[in-house]
Amino acid sequence: MADMKLAVVGAAGRMGQALIQAISAIEGATLAGAVERDGSDAIGRDAGEMSGLGRNGVLVTDDPKVAFASADGVLDFTAPAVSVRFAELAASSGLVHVIGTTGFESAQEEAVRTASGRTAIVKSGNMSLGVNLLSVLVKQAARALDAADWDIEVLEMHHRHKVDAPSGTAYLFGEAAAQGRGVDLSESSVRVRDGQTGPRPVGSIGFATLRGGSVVGEHSVVMAGEGEAIELTHRALDRSIFARGAVKAALWARGRQPGLYSMLDVLGISDQ
Numbered sequence: 001m002a003d004m005k006l007a008v009v010g011a012a013g014r015m016g017q018a019l020i021q022a023i024s025a026i027e028g029a030t031l032a033g034a035v036e037r038d039g040s041d042a043i044g045r046d047a048g049e050m051s052g053l054g055r056n057g058v059l060v061t062d063d064p065k066v067a068f069a070s071a072d073g074v075l076d077f078t079a080p081a082v083s084v085r086f087a088e089l090a091a092s093s094g095l096v097h098v099i100g101t102t103g104f105e106s107a108q109e110e111a112v113r114t115a116s117g118r119t120a121i122v123k124s125g126n127m128s129l130g131v132n133l134l135s136v137l138v139k140q141a142a143r144a145l146d147a148a149d150w151d152i153e154v155l156e157m158h159h160r161h162k163v164d165a166p167s168g169t170a171y172l173f174g175e176a177a178a179q180g181r182g183v184d185l186s187e188s189s190v191r192v193r194d195g196q197t198g199p200r201p202v203g204s205i206g207f208a209t210l211r212g213g214s215v216v217g218e219h220s221v222v223m224a225g226e227g228e229a230i231e232l233t234h235r236a237l238d239r240s241i242f243a244r245g246a247v248k249a250a251l252w253a254r255g256r257q258p259g260l261y262s263m264l265d266v267l268g269i270s271d272q
């Protein structure tokens with residue numbers, strides 16, 4: 001089969017550059033286009049050179065239609081409103097859309113779901129193998145531990161540039177814990193604490209957010225009982241883990257039926 005041609009949107013971003021590097025390293029994938037926002041300094045630059053690879057002849061454009069015209073799939077780590085627009089465009093062109101963007105409002109989630117009626121979309125708050133495997137373990141542990149006796153807290157730390165909180169990964173772990181307990185996360189989560197909060201509500205799933213420096217991404221799910229605590233931790237040491245996962249997701253989704261898929265689907269990891 002011919003290589004899958006991929007367009008990277010948000011090409012000059014931290015993940016955009018990691019994606020361009022991953023595409024060049026993974027067999028079966030080729031960079032077909034690189035898109036940045038209108039007015040970006042990156043427009044017209046060579047995408048390979050910009051990503052530290054040396055020239056590859058793909059020039060960064062602000063016109064997604066041009067970049068998508070020769071692509072089979074789109075890799076998108078940008079911002080929620082931007083990803084919603086690209087979901088519409090990718091669906092109308094029949095392109096696989098891999099969305100790593102985090103921080104969606106529920107109406108934006110719904111717009112992505114609607115677009116997935118027309119093309120295959122893989123969307124995940126974390127594209128790494130390690131986080132997705134850990135989410136299965138979190139779900140199992142939450143199922144095994146009685147919510148009346150065990151408190152669940154999700155801690156995360158990221159670099160100072162991150163604009164959304166809690167992280168997409170923190171929600172992914174919170175959702176896994178909620179599913180393990182058979183509860184609705186939106187009804188049991190405590191996302192912020194400040195001042196006279198009163199005692200911890202029994203059965204709640206708490207979130208705590210740290211920001212600083214260049215931390216790529218650290219997450220711990222703490223399960224605290226009387227006299228003992230369990231911590232399940234993932235540390236991202238390099239953005240290449242997310243980028244490789246995204247390219248793998250695009251290759252997996254090629255030729256699939258329209259639908260909204262997760263990295264658990266891509267990796268074939270059961271979350272039962």
Ligand SMILES: NC(=O)C1=CN([C@@H]2O[C@H](COP(=O)(O)OP(=O)(O)OC[C@H]3O[C@@H](n4cnc5c(N)ncnc54)[C@H](OP(=O)(O)O)[C@@H]3O)[C@@H](O)[C@H]2O)C=CC1
Nearest residue numbers: 010012013014015036037077078100101102125126127242
């Ligand atoms: N699911 C996962 O595994 C991971 C998800 N993420 C998520 O990915 C997203 C991006 O993260 P990161 O790379 O660190 O952020 P960056 O800000 O470094 O990159 C985002 C890029 O998108 C560009 N952009 C903005 N608007 C448009 C547009 N209309 N068209 C094309 N490009 C546009 C930005 O340009 P400009 O700066 O000029 O506005 C920027 O270059 C975040 O939501 C983050 O949480 C990150 C890592 C892993």
Ligand SMILES: O=C(O)C1=N[C@H](C(=O)O)C[C@H](O)C1
Nearest residue numbers: 102125126162167168169217
């Ligand atoms: O913004 C980031 O950098 C990251 N975002 C994702 C998230 O919100 O969980 C994934 C990863 O942790 C890095």
